Amino acid sequence: MPHFEKHDIKSLNQKELEDFFVSLGEKPFRARQVYHWMHISHAGSFDEMGNIPQSLKEKLKERCELTVLRQKLAQRSKVDETAKYLFGLPDGNMIESVRMKYKHGNSVCISSQAGCRMGCRFCASTLDGLARNLTPAEMLEQVYRVQEDIGERVSHVVVMGSGEPLDNYDNLLKFLELLSDGNGLHISQRNITVSTCGIVPNMRRLAGEKLQITLAISLHAASQKKREELMPVARKYGLEELLEACGYYFGQTGRRITFEYSLVGKVNDRPQDARQLAGLLKGQNCHVNLIPVNPIKERAYVQPDGQAVKEFRQALEKQGITVTVRREMGRDIDGACGQLRRRQMG
Numbered sequence: 045m046p047h048f049e050k051h052d053i054k055s056l057n058q059k060e061l062e063d064f065f066v067s068l069g070e071k072p073f074r075a076r077q078v079y080h081w082m083h084i085s086h087a088g089s090f091d092e093m094g095n096i097p098q099s100l101k102e103k104l105k106e107r108c109e110l111t112v113l114r115q116k117l118a119q120r121s122k123v124d125e126t127a128k129y130l131f132g133l134p135d136g137n138m139i140e141s142v143r144m145k146y147k148h149g150n151s152v153c154i155s156s157q158a159g160c161r162m163g164c165r166f167c168a169s170t171l172d173g174l175a176r177n178l179t180p181a182e183m184l185e186q187v188y189r190v191q192e193d194i195g196e197r198v199s200h201v202v203v204m205g206s207g208e209p210l211d212n213y214d215n216l217l218k219f220l221e222l223l224s225d226g227n228g229l230h231i232s233q234r235n236i237t238v239s240t241c242g243i244v245p246n247m248r249r250l251a252g253e254k255l256q257i258t259l260a261i262s263l264h265a266a267s268q269k270k271r272e273e274l275m276p277v278a279r280k281y282g283l284e285e286l287l288e289a290c291g292y293y294f295g296q297t298g299r300r301i302t303f304e305y306s307l308v309g310k311v312n313d314r315p316q317d318a319r320q321l322a323g324l325l326k327g328q329n330c331h332v333n334l335i336p337v338n339p340i341k342e343r344a345y346v347q348p349d350g351q352a353v354k355e356f357r358q359a360l361e362k363q364g365i366t367v368t369v370r371r372e373m374g375r376d377i378d379g380a381c382g383q384l385r386r387r388q389m390g
């Protein structure tokens with residue numbers, strides 16, 4: 045077989061796919077059929093594409109890569125319908141995705157990179173560094189494979205799995221375009237959340253895209269010093285700069301920012317931390333998501349006690365800030381982000 049890069053056709057939008065088909069001497073309507081097979085029917089191979097002539101299938105097999113993730117493992121909760129999936133990528137890497145069932149629908153939490161290079165102290169995904177960026181198709185496939193597995197429509201997607209989405213900007217953007225495409229899964233942008241540790245220049249760039257998605261910021265500390273201790277990225281992009289970029293994002297998009305704050309026992313869960321956070325966010329149109337830290341064995345961090353969580357929440361609410369404490373789901377299949385992959389890749 046000749047050595048050339050195969051075309052990653054599942055990462056193309058419909059127009060790009062049509063142009064590619066025309067360059068192969070095919071009709072645009074064939075591209076629309078194949079697009080439907082990939083993004084609506086979630087075909088696992090070219091052979092499944094029933095209305096495509098055999099000769100075209102052969103041509104596509106030769107020239108194109110049809111990215112399909114293989115399910116390696118699914119851990120299903122017995123207490124709720126949460127499930128954690130381990131998927132194999134075409135090159136042998138592995139990634140995790142999580143399905144959560146809510147009253148309002150099915151949500152899938154996807155990974156944006158294999159591994160991560162951000163180095164947050166409490167996070168397991170970053171312990172072995174970044175393996176590589178995921179392609180748009182590999183991000184989409186996580187949603188498609190979960191939907192096929194559960195046999196129900198996925199209505200919400202959160203980019204909160206392993207990896208830093210704004211460290212894989214172009215692929216993230218293409219993924220968002222394909223995920224919300226009317227000819228594909230058509231997930232409303234309002235049902236999509238992207239979480240970042242705070243890569244300021246790309247937050248500003250994202251603001252310019254004028255998307256209707258929710259941007260979540262992993263804040264985790266209300267002072268520059270403490271944030272630097274927990275998140276190395278804070279040394280590059282300081283707290284002040286980060287909050288300015290949040291204000292800019294809101295100004296450009298009108299979309300309220302979510303701040304995530306992982307409560308770590310005795311580290312950032314004290315009353316003075318809550319007061320400092322309230323002071324920082326007062327007057328901002330935002331929402332705070334408190335997440336009791338999920339301890340990983342490689343680090344000494346512990347969960348906050350229930351009383352500390354309650355008081356922390358009240359201190360924020362007293363200042364008029366809306367707060368949710370993230371409901372713990374799939375407690376019995378838990379393991380913090382990145383742990384399942386780490387164990388399997390051993």
Ligand code: SAH
Binds near residue numbers: 203242260262336
């Ligand atoms: N890189 C992005 C998205 C991935 S992490 C980001 O930093 O936002 C998704 C969220 O889970 C982040 O808020 C992250 O800080 C948090 N997180 C990671 N490991 C955790 C752990 N062990 N316990 C609690 N939250 C954790």
